Amino acid sequence: MAGTHLPPEARTQIPLLPTGEGHCVIQFLDVVLPVFGLIAIGYAARRLGILSAAAGEGISEFVFTFAISVLLFRTVATADLGGVSPWRIWGAYYGGIVVVWLVAHVLMRRAFGRDARGSVVGGVSAAFANTVLIGLPFVQQIYGDRGVVVALVIISIHTPVIMVSALLMHDWALRTDAVAGEAAGPRHALLNLGAELVRNPVIVGILAGALWRGLGLPLAGPFGEIVDALARTAGPLALVASGIGLARYGLRGRFGQASAMAAVKLVLLPTVVLAFGMALGLPPLAVEVTTLVAACPTGVNAFILASRFRTGEALASTVMTLSTGFALVTMVGWLAVLRAVLD
Numbered sequence: 001m002a003g004t005h006l007p008p009e010a011r012t013q014i015p016l017l018p019t020g021e022g023h024c025v026i027q028f029l030d031v032v033l034p035v036f037g038l039i040a041i042g043y044a045a046r047r048l049g050i051l052s053a054a055a056g057e058g059i060s061e062f063v064f065t066f067a068i069s070v071l072l073f074r075t076v077a078t079a080d081l082g083g084v085s086p087w088r089i090w091g092a093y094y095g096g097i098v099v100v101w102l103v104a105h106v107l108m109r110r111a112f113g114r115d116a117r118g119s120v121v122g123g124v125s126a127a128f129a130n131t132v133l134i135g136l137p138f139v140q141q142i143y144g145d146r147g148v149v150v151a152l153v154i155i156s157i158h159t160p161v162i163m164v165s166a167l168l169m170h171d172w173a174l175r176t177d178a179v180a181g182e183a184a185g186p187r188h189a190l191l192n193l194g195a196e197l198v199r200n201p202v203i204v205g206i207l208a209g210a211l212w213r214g215l216g217l218p219l220a221g222p223f224g225e226i227v228d229a230l231a232r233t234a235g236p237l238a239l240v241a242s243g244i245g246l247a248r249y250g251l252r253g254r255f256g257q258a259s260a261m262a263a264v265k266l267v268l269l270p271t272v273v274l275a276f277g278m279a280l281g282l283p284p285l286a287v288e289v290t291t292l293v294a295a296c297p298t299g300v301n302a303f304i305l306a307s308r309f310r311t312g313e314a315l316a317s318t319v320m321t322l323s324t325g326f327a328l329v330t331m332v333g334w335l336a337v338l339r340a341v342l343d
Contacts, residue, residue: 036328042243051162056244063241069205074231076209086153088280089093096273101127116173121312125319126264130299137235139243149287249317258318270295282343295334297323
């Protein structure tokens, strides 16, 4: 497909974005506060002991294994894709990630004196957005299913692209840092990652929805009602689960480095993605969604990768926590910027 085409109604500004000047900030907060309020509820419930560690993990597992995957299944199976072509969306979003990852890596190496492995973790922390637990429900609340379709284009390759890139960069970093006995080559790691991705509920949900759509099966009756009921839980429970995750990981030091990476994540990445989206001629809805997904805080996979690499766990955890806290402010700012730029 040669370009990105959206249905006529998707080319117009989202009605929830303010049109008057007098109460812009209040109206933007009306959009953002429910999202971060649910995150705060999850965080407080875990920190105060209202939810046990086992209950928190159970909620998170349900969200990731069932609710989000069912939402993606339903979206792919039933949404009016309107001829959406992914190439320019991918170009804007992942082109921005390439730029930001390089900037973050250089900052970690030159400004903070980290070794190559720590710099890889810094790059991942600045580039890996929480697209599933925060980005998807945030976009769904503001734009509905039309926005979820655009977010789905990004999410469909997000984990494979970032994880494969991180593993290849880590193998290079091991060689650069001359870590004896560990730089055995990326083949084994990539094979293991491939096996993980095949079982990843997000990817399974997308592929199952594509198969359902390809077979032309209706999503109706009792089965359709069950799917709808599960999909409706995805947004709010995903946000609560994000808060539970923050309580688990928290602030672990490296505040200078983490603050810099959080700033790169929340400010530079959406700036570059917005610029690329406009340069590539994306329609307004696609520009807004790709920018807001890029503006999401760092996802937990940055910490998971740091743990796998056995370096930078404190950095990744602190970036994730700081970026989520400051995102309440920056998300309001990005909604205002998008309104000003795209009006």
